Amino acid sequence: xxxxxxxxxxxxxxxxxxxxxxxxxxxxxxxxxxxxxxxxxxxxxxxxxxxxxxxxxxxxxxxxxxxxxxxxxxxxxxxxxxxxxxxxxxxxxxxxxxxxxxxxxxxxxxxxxxxxxxxxxxxxxxxxxxxxxxxxxxxxxxxxxxxxxxxxxxxxxxxxxxxxxxxxxxxxxxxxxxxxxxxxxxxxxxxxxxxxxxxxxxxxxxxxxxxxxxxxxxxxxxxxxxxxxxxxxxxxxxxxxxxxxxxxxxxxxxxxxxxxxxxxxxxxxxxxxxxxxxxxxxxxxxxxxxxxxxxxxxxxxxxxxxxxxxxxxxxxxxxxxxxxxxxxxxxxxxxxxxxx
Amino acid sequence: xxxxxxxxxxxxxxxxxxxxxxxxxxxxxxxxxxxxxxxxxxxxxxxxxxxxxxxxxxxxxxxxxxxxxxxxxxxxxxxxxxxxxxxxxxxxxxxxxxxxxxxxxxxxxxxxxxxxxxxxxxxxxxxxxxxxxxxxxxxxxxxxxxxxxxxxxxxxxxxxxxxxxxxxxxxxxxxxxxxxxxxxxxxxxxxxxxxxxxxxxxxxxxxxxxxxxxxxxxxxxxxxxxxxxxxxxxxxxxxxxxxxxxxxxxxxxxxxxxxxxxxxxxxxxxxxxxxxxxxxxxxxxxxxxxxxxxxxxxxxxxxxxxxxxxxxxxxxxxxxxxx
Numbered sequence: 091x092x093x094x095x096x097x098x099x100x101x102x103x104x105x106x107x108x109x110x111x112x113x114x115x116x117x118x119x120x121x122x123x124x125x126x127x128x129x130x131x132x133x134x135x136x137x138x139x140x141x142x143x144x145x146x147x148x149x150x151x152x153x154x155x156x157x158x159x160x161x162x163x164x165x166x167x168x169x170x171x172x173x174x175x176x177x178x179x180x181x182x183x184x185x186x187x188x189x190x191x192x193x194x195x196x197x198x199x200x201x202x203x204x205x206x207x208x209x210x211x212x213x214x215x216x217x218x219x220x221x222x223x224x225x226x227x228x229x230x231x232x233x234x235x236x237x238x239x240x241x242x243x244x245x246x247x248x249x250x251x252x253x254x255x256x257x258x259x260x261x262x263x264x265x266x267x268x269x270x271x272x273x274x275x276x277x278x279x280x281x282x283x284x285x286x287x288x289x290x291x292x293x294x295x296x297x298x299x300x301x302x303x304x305x306x307x308x309x310x311x312x313x314x315x316x317x318x319x320x321x322x323x324x325x326x327x328x329x330x331x332x333x334x335x336x337x338x339x340x341x342x343x344x345x346x347x348x349x350x351x352x353x354x355x356x357x358x359x360x361x362x363x364x365x366x367x368x369x370x371x372x373x374x375x376x377x378x379x380x381x382x383x384x385x386x387x388x389x390x391x392x393x394x395x396x397x398x399x400x401x402x403x404x405x406x407x408x409x410x411x412x413x414x415x416x417x418x419x420x421x422x423x424x425x426x427x428x429x430x
Numbered sequence: 431x432x433x434x435x436x437x438x439x440x441x442x443x444x445x446x447x448x449x450x451x452x453x454x455x456x457x458x459x460x461x462x463x464x465x466x467x468x469x470x471x472x473x474x475x476x477x478x479x480x481x482x483x484x485x486x487x488x489x490x491x492x493x494x495x496x497x498x499x500x501x502x503x504x505x506x507x508x509x510x511x512x513x514x515x516x517x518x519x520x521x522x523x524x525x526x527x528x529x530x531x532x533x534x535x536x537x538x539x540x541x542x543x544x545x546x547x548x549x550x551x552x553x554x555x556x557x558x559x560x561x562x563x564x565x566x567x568x569x570x571x572x573x574x575x576x577x578x579x580x581x582x583x584x585x586x587x588x589x590x591x592x593x594x595x596x597x598x599x600x601x602x603x604x605x606x607x608x609x610x611x612x613x614x615x616x617x618x619x620x621x622x623x624x625x626x627x628x629x630x631x632x633x634x635x636x637x638x639x640x641x642x643x644x645x646x647x648x649x650x651x652x653x654x655x656x657x658x659x660x661x662x663x664x665x666x667x668x669x670x671x672x673x674x675x676x677x678x679x680x681x682x683x684x685x686x687x688x689x690x691x692x693x694x695x696x697x698x699x700x701x702x703x704x705x706x707x708x709x710x711x712x713x714x715x716x717x718x719x720x721x722x723x724x725x726x727x728x729x730x731x732x733x734x735x736x737x738x739x740x741x742x743x744x745x746x747x748x749x750x751x752x753x
Contacts, residue, residue, distance in 0.1 A: 119562065156562060162592065167551055167585035174555020177540060178490060179563060182555075197582070201545050202552060209531035210541065211524030212747035246748050270750035 122185025204247030261295030471499030480643025497542025576607025637667030
């Protein structure tokens with residue numbers, strides 16, 4: 091039976107997933123900077139803030155300040171303690187406000203959460219979720235706009251997921267929290283206010299599975315997070331030119347759904363991957379390498395990567411717009427393939 | 431403080447196990463039989479044993495690169511440890527961790543750690559688990575004087591203090607961070623005073639005296655366990671063997687080391703104290719010595735006879751679901 095659906099934003103979908111996860115498992119706790127009331131004590135109006143964008147609003151009222159914990163601005167303590175708590179029986183959801191801040195708390199993720207299970211010969215598990223904002227487009231400049239998921243996706247032992255809208259955000263977050271491995275859950279800023287039909291109640295979107303966001307036959311556009319929206323807009327424009335584009339939403343960057351990428355390539359014979367991160371050592375390069383390595387026989391044209399340039403994210407609106415992948419740049423890449 | 435005879439024998443046995451285990455490793459590495467980086471705990475036995483003797487399996491310990499002593503004191507199996515150091519399939523971590531990552535979750539041993547200071551937030555998180563799950567457990571982070579300069583130390587103490595976590599932070603001040611003397615890189619005379627920044631209770635113990643560590647750690651553990659908040663316990667100690675096996679020790683004088691070894695050896699001091707007070711007899715101690723020697727010889731023999739892990743193990747245990 092189909093679930094009832096209603097239109098809510100990605101931010102609301104994430105909030106709903108957190109409510110469901112905390113309701114269904116008493117070991118789930120939240121910790122982060124201002125995730126509760128912005129430091130208000132129990133009995134005071136603890137419900138006001140719910141994080142810098144209000145994503146966790148209402149949770150402290152529902153579950154209390156023991157389980158929804160405001161932390162100091164002290165990322166290594168909050169992420170490190172979350173790893174230690176996960177290792178010993180809790181199922182923490184830590185909020186790293188912006189993924190750019192990973193530089194001050196990388197060790198607990200890189201050398202602890204990711205490796206403890208392996209180093210201990212499989213005799214430990216670290217069911218940790220780190221929610222973190224990613225991406226540019228809000229004029230937040232070089233230290234609050236990066237898409238550093240390539241970094242976490244490259245670390246064995248971590249999983250990294252990135253939804254492209256509210257429906258997947260809710261299901262992926264529930265799957266991430268219930269996963270027994272550490273998962274980095276990216277929240278692209280550009281989709282937080284995006285509204286879509288979202289099922290009510292409890293459901294999961296499996297980690298490691300891409301989804302075909304639009305069927306097509308002439309060219310594959312592969313995106314992740316906000317660039318899925320870009321790919322869909324480009325596909326609309328291509329349709330007007332008589333080109334049928336398929337859009338693949340990766341959803342999970344580690345593990346990467348290699349079979350889904352190879353399947354869409356086999357179907358269309360040409361592929362453009364769109365990633366708002368920088369070009370070196372990234373997801374777009376991984377996808378391109380995969381196509382050449384395992385999909386060579388399917389290729390009718392080179393694989394095109396549409397990414398940000400090898401530069402920090404600029405502040406000025408005019409520069410930031412030029413920095414980010416755009417529909418015209420996707421269309422240009424498709425034209426370079428000799429299609430459209 | 432009056433300790434039961436069984437407690438004293440247990441303390442002596444654990445300290446002897448650490449000493450003989452580490453001396454054996456020194457021998458094996460020097461003979462080229464063991465690989466990897468090894469940091470020995472010789473000289474610091476009273477610290478690990480003085481603290482861990484008062485912990486149960488439900489209490490957590492996060493350790494350091496110099497972690498064998500904490501493991502042994504916490505009751506981790508010697509055979510499993512030795513096999514791990516030999517990189518065998520029967521090792522505690524199936525040969526995947528080695529010296530710097532020995533762990534035993536069943537014993538509450540959250541692992542040695544190759545990153546200086548990294549065990550401190552892990553122990554802090556484990557203390558949060560104990561508090562929220564109301565297990566009555568405490569969580570202990572062992573770390574060195576060097577780690578007390580890391581941000582992880584300061585951020586974790588701050589967090590533990592504001593949340594009043596059942597945590598004990600044991601700084602083993604052995605006078606050197608790698609090759610650099612502590613007073614060259616730490617501006618305060620006593621690291622314990624750093625607790626004042628976090629309104630945290632602190633204590634200083636003679637880390638070469640089992641009885642002093644036992645007494646002060648006992649009070650600190652009781653304080654943390656009762657919900658009164660975390661404690662920073664500084665134990666002044668000394669590394670008899672240097673930073674790692676193969677350390678040339680050119681940065682410290684032979685006289686200084688000899689003075690510590692000859693006059694402050696925690697095991698020798700323990701023995702004179704219990705014998706002078708007629709708490710234990712020489713026969714009791716020599717019997718433990720023989721048993722420990724046999725135990726370690728058996729651990730070495732078993733490890734050498736054990737199989738190496740299958741190469742298919744390279745890619746297992748990365749994920750729970752093996753994605």
